[in-house]
Amino acid sequence: MGRLRNLLIPGVDKTLLLKDAVKTMPDLTRRRFISGGASLGALTLLTGCDVTDQFSAEEMLKQVSKFNDGVQAWMFNPDALAPTFPESAITKPFPFNAYYSLDEAPEIEAKDWKLEVRGLVENKKSWTLEELYKLPQVKQVTRHICVEGWSAIGSWTGTPLRDFLQIVGADTRAKYVWFQCADKDGYNSPLDMRSALHAQTQMTFKFGDEILPRAYGFPMKIRVPTKLGFKNPKYVISMEVTNDYKGGFWEDQGYNSFSGS
Amino acid sequence: MSSITASDQASAKATPKAKVIQPAWVRALHWTNAFAMVLMIMSGWKIYNASPLFDFTFSDSITLGGWLGGALLWHFAAMWLLMVNGLIYLALGLATGRFRKKLLPITPEGVLADTKAALTGKLSHEDLTKYNYVQKLLYAGIIVVGILIVLSGLAIWKPVQLQYLTAMFGGYEAARYVHFFCMAAIVAFMVVHVVLALLVPKSLRAMIIGR
Known part of the structure; x- marks a missing residue:
C-alpha cells in the first residue's frame, strides 16, 4: 500500500484518476476470452493432438495412459519376483472371470489344438499339446489381481515362457509377444518382451496340480504374475514375436496397455 | 492538498x-x-x-x-x-515453516478446550491467520491421511514392484481397505470443511483473494 501511495501524483484526486484509467482499458471480458482460447490452443499443441480436432478430454487421457505405460516400463524390475504364497493360501473356489459366461467359454479338443508360433522366431513349427507337456514345468502360487480390483491366489504349473522363446529361437530384442486366443469375439493381448522374459511368466498347463480346466483356459493360458489379470490370456492358440504394437481386446477399449502390478 | x-x-x-x-x-x-x-x-x-x-x-x-x-x-x-x-505443498509447507507455525503445537488440553468452545458457539474467528486447536488437529490429520491415501494407492497399483510398501499395509487386500477408509476420511473432512467455510465466509474469501 505504501509503495502505491508514493506512485500517486500529489494534487490529483485518486478516485477520478482511477475512473480515467479504467476507461482506457480494453474490454476485460473480451481479453479473457481471447487469452482463454490461446491457452486451450497451446494445450492442444502440447498434448500432440490434431490442432484441427476439438480439444477432447478423451484424447488427453489417452496420452496420459501412454505416458503411464512408459512410467511403468521404467518402474519394472525384471529381477523383482511376485510374492509367492503357501498352498494353504489358495483361494477356493478360484473365480471364473470373463466377458462371457462359463457356458460360452471355448471348448477345445486336445487332439485338434495346436499352438501356432509366428513372427521373429527361427522355428515356426506348430506345437501339439503332447509336445508341450514334455517341456520342463515349474509351479507357482501367486496372486492374480483383476483390473476390477479383486484378487485371488492360485496355483499354476507350466513352462517358463522365456525357456520356450529360447527353444523356438525367438528374437528377444523384439518389442512384444502377441497372443491370440479362442475366446468368442477373438481375444488377444500384447505382452512387452521384458515381461515375457520375466522368470515367473509361464505357459500354464495345470491349475492346482490338475490339467488346466476349461474355466481357467484349457489347454493353455499365459500366466504373468507381474501383470493384471486381463494381460494373462486363456485358451491361447497362437503367439507372435513382433516389433509392432498390435493392440489387444481390452487395451483397444481403454485399459492401460502396460497394466503392470 | x-x-x-x-x-x-x-x-x-x-x-x-x-x-x-x-x-x-x-x-x-x-x-x-x-x-x-x-x-x-x-x-x-x-x-x-x-x-x-x-x-x-x-x-x-x-x-x-x-x-x-x-x-x-x-x-x-x-x-x-x-x-x-x-509434493510441492509438503515441500513448501516444511521449507517456509508454515506447518510448524500454523499447525504446531497441538496439545490435548488445547483441543479439548477449543472443541468445547466450538460446541457451545464460543469459538473466536477474529484472527483468521491463527488456527484454533481443532483446526490444527484436523489440518495436520488430513495431511497424514493425504499421504496415506497416496501410499496405499501406490501399494494397490504396484503390489509387485512396490511389494515392500504393499506389505507395510498388510498386503494387497488390506491396502484396498486402507485406501477406501482414507477416501471416507477425506470426504468426511471435505463436508465439514465446506460447511464451516460457508458459515465463516471471510475464511472462504481469504482462500480466494488472500485477505
Whole structure:
C-alpha cells in the first residue's frame, strides 16, 4: 500500500484518476476470452493432438495412459519376483472371470489344438499339446489381481515362457509377444518382451496340480504374475514375436496397455 | 492538498490492515488439490463399483469415467496432478515453516478446550491467520491421511514392484481397505470443511483473494 501511495501524483484526486484509467482499458471480458482460447490452443499443441480436432478430454487421457505405460516400463524390475504364497493360501473356489459366461467359454479338443508360433522366431513349427507337456514345468502360487480390483491366489504349473522363446529361437530384442486366443469375439493381448522374459511368466498347463480346466483356459493360458489379470490370456492358440504394437481386446477399449502390478 | 490527506486517511481506515491470511502459493495449491481430489474421488467411486468392498455401490450420477476403463484413465491421470501438487505443498509447507507455525503445537488440553468452545458457539474467528486447536488437529490429520491415501494407492497399483510398501499395509487386500477408509476420511473432512467455510465466509474469501 505504501509503495502505491508514493506512485500517486500529489494534487490529483485518486478516485477520478482511477475512473480515467479504467476507461482506457480494453474490454476485460473480451481479453479473457481471447487469452482463454490461446491457452486451450497451446494445450492442444502440447498434448500432440490434431490442432484441427476439438480439444477432447478423451484424447488427453489417452496420452496420459501412454505416458503411464512408459512410467511403468521404467518402474519394472525384471529381477523383482511376485510374492509367492503357501498352498494353504489358495483361494477356493478360484473365480471364473470373463466377458462371457462359463457356458460360452471355448471348448477345445486336445487332439485338434495346436499352438501356432509366428513372427521373429527361427522355428515356426506348430506345437501339439503332447509336445508341450514334455517341456520342463515349474509351479507357482501367486496372486492374480483383476483390473476390477479383486484378487485371488492360485496355483499354476507350466513352462517358463522365456525357456520356450529360447527353444523356438525367438528374437528377444523384439518389442512384444502377441497372443491370440479362442475366446468368442477373438481375444488377444500384447505382452512387452521384458515381461515375457520375466522368470515367473509361464505357459500354464495345470491349475492346482490338475490339467488346466476349461474355466481357467484349457489347454493353455499365459500366466504373468507381474501383470493384471486381463494381460494373462486363456485358451491361447497362437503367439507372435513382433516389433509392432498390435493392440489387444481390452487395451483397444481403454485399459492401460502396460497394466503392470 | 488537504483533500488528499483526508482521502488518504479515509482509505487507510477502510482497509485497516491488508494482512495476507493465505499466501498465493497456498491458495493455488489448495484449489488445484480440491480439483484433483474431486476427480480422484469421483473416478475412484466408479472403480470401487467394479468390485465393491462393502454391500453398497456409488450412484453412477456421482461417478466419473462412464465405465471402469474410463474411470481408471481419469484416476491414473489425476493422480499425477494430486501427487505433484501434494509434493510441492509438503515441500513448501516444511521449507517456509508454515506447518510448524500454523499447525504446531497441538496439545490435548488445547483441543479439548477449543472443541468445547466450538460446541457451545464460543469459538473466536477474529484472527483468521491463527488456527484454533481443532483446526490444527484436523489440518495436520488430513495431511497424514493425504499421504496415506497416496501410499496405499501406490501399494494397490504396484503390489509387485512396490511389494515392500504393499506389505507395510498388510498386503494387497488390506491396502484396498486402507485406501477406501482414507477416501471416507477425506470426504468426511471435505463436508465439514465446506460447511464451516460457508458459515465463516471471510475464511472462504481469504482462500480466494488472500485477505
